[in-house]
Amino acid sequence: MIAVDWGTSSFRAYRLAADGQVIARHAASLGILQVPFGRFAEVLRAETGTWLADGETRVLLSGMVGSRQGWVEAPYLPCPAGAAEIAAALIDIPFDGASVKLVPGLCDRDASGTPEVMRGEETQILGVLDRIGTDGLACLPGSHAKWARIAGGRIASFQTFLSGEAFAALRSGTILGRMMTDAPTDLPAFLRGVARGEGALLHQIFGARSLALFGELAEAETASYLSGLLIGHEIRAALLPDVPVFLIGAAPLCALYAAAIRALGGTAEILAEDAAAFGLASIGATAQWA
Amino acid sequence: MIAVDWGTSSFRAYRLAADGQVIARHAASLGILQVPFGRFAEVLRAETGTWLADGETRVLLSGMVGSRQGWVEAPYLPCPAGAAEIAAALIDIPFDGASVKLVPGLCDRDASGTPEVMRGEETQILGVLDRIGTDGLACLPGSHAKWARIAGGRIASFQTFLSGEAFAALRSGTILGRMMTDAPTDLPAFLRGVARGEGALLHQIFGARSLALFGELAEAETASYLSGLLIGHEIRAALLPDVPVFLIGAAPLCALYAAAIRALGGTAEILAEDAAAFGLASIGATAQWA
Incomplete structure (x- = not known):
């Protein structure tokens, strides 16, 4: 399988073995804001073409590529959500020669009713769920830091801090x-x-x-x-x-x-880096592929 | 008396009657950052020259003109401080033909021991003390909002909010x-x-x-x-x-x-505007002039 963590400012692709291990990786400064005129399919083919030519037929994308500024806008999936709910909500994107699917972001509401959103972090969290166990707090520091409550092996709720x-x-x-x-x-x-x-x-x-x-x-x-x-x-x-x-x-x-x-x-x-690759592997293993 | 509220980005001068009433006013975009090469005396003379020529011999300045980037750096006076303490701590600035004095800023420490500073706001607060009475909270909104606790007719403590x-x-x-x-x-x-x-x-x-x-x-x-x-x-x-x-x-x-x-x-x-003019009048009435 090919897994792509496609964010605002970077494109990180992984070739994954059947057991989820990373066989090869490729990164490019081709975040969604750098993709000209919505040519997402061309960029994907150019950046992963050797792996596709080598027989890969499944491609799973996560991150801001599923936003309004991305390739296809994927509706947010409400919390609580785990690998099963997310795998059942993948969006199919037409693409010649491979089955391309998109991981939806998650939404939530805080105690005041104010909406919360994430795109990409849900996949990273799923990638390290085996380390977190069924209950804990996942924190993804950064420009928009995310704190997610993990309960029962799912993302129960989350908060953004700017x-x-x-x-x-x-x-x-x-x-x-x-x-x-x-x-x-x-x-x-x-x-x-x-x-x-x-x-x-x-x-x-x-x-x-x-x-x-x-x-x-x-x-x-x-x-x-x-x-x-x-x-x-x-x-x-x-x-x-x-x-x-x-x-x-x-x-x-x-x-x-x-x-x-x-x-x-x-x-x-x-926790280790490559969380996105592990998360995409986990979702990909659960997904229904054509 | 001539009163000048001389801040970072503006110069506001008032000619005051003996009873503190504003007789005339003059404003210019000559904040301390616009004064070239420390030529504060020349700017003061140019902007208030007609009043000086008309016989004014007392000039009282407040605001960032007393900061390290201003004309003369005035040490901060610690809280609590009222008109009497401030009038007793004025800084004399040599100037031909008039007695020029500078109002010091105030300092304080919050509960954590972190320093607080103001320059100019203390004068505005003194200008409206008759409206506040002996006890209350004065708030000066802005880039760096100041909240001052007034107790016993003096500025007891204050806090800055950015x-x-x-x-x-x-x-x-x-x-x-x-x-x-x-x-x-x-x-x-x-x-x-x-x-x-x-x-x-x-x-x-x-x-x-x-x-x-x-x-x-x-x-x-x-x-x-x-x-x-x-x-x-x-x-x-x-x-x-x-x-x-x-x-x-x-x-x-x-x-x-x-x-x-x-x-x-x-x-x-x-409260009314012109608080700085009223405060300078109040301090000037208490000060020892040559």
């Missing part, structure tokens, strides 16, 4: 960024921001400037401190008592999240 | 802004954001997008909704039970704040 994108906007678009010279990866300064405590975030972020003005925080620590404030607020809101957190994503960011979760009394485990 | 600047950065620097076509002044959408309730701000701001994606918020309401979310969080954190709020600042923004404060169970009153 921490990553808010950090970048505050750094580039406010006075806070003027003194920031550091990458936001200084662990002590990051953990100082995490520890700042509960309270009003819009007040606390001003501290990234006032502490530096008073010489109580080095300018080269201010970005890490601000990042810690934001991620600390996120984790405090998302952690559940006695529920372990499983982190999925790029290793450096996952390491910062794990340190913050432990500092706030939680337990965290960083 | 709501205005964070709103602009989130609008211009994140995906939230893509659908925003509106000025953030649609009152029903603003109050819907205010009402969203307590919780994690970094999660809630994603709702400005997800509600619009689901057609549950018009795109032309998303900026007002986001503004309401941010200001609602600020007000929830700053309001004190049974303490009235006195708003100082531009009328349209003060009107939004007043509506939000009332929606959250507080009482709010919008």
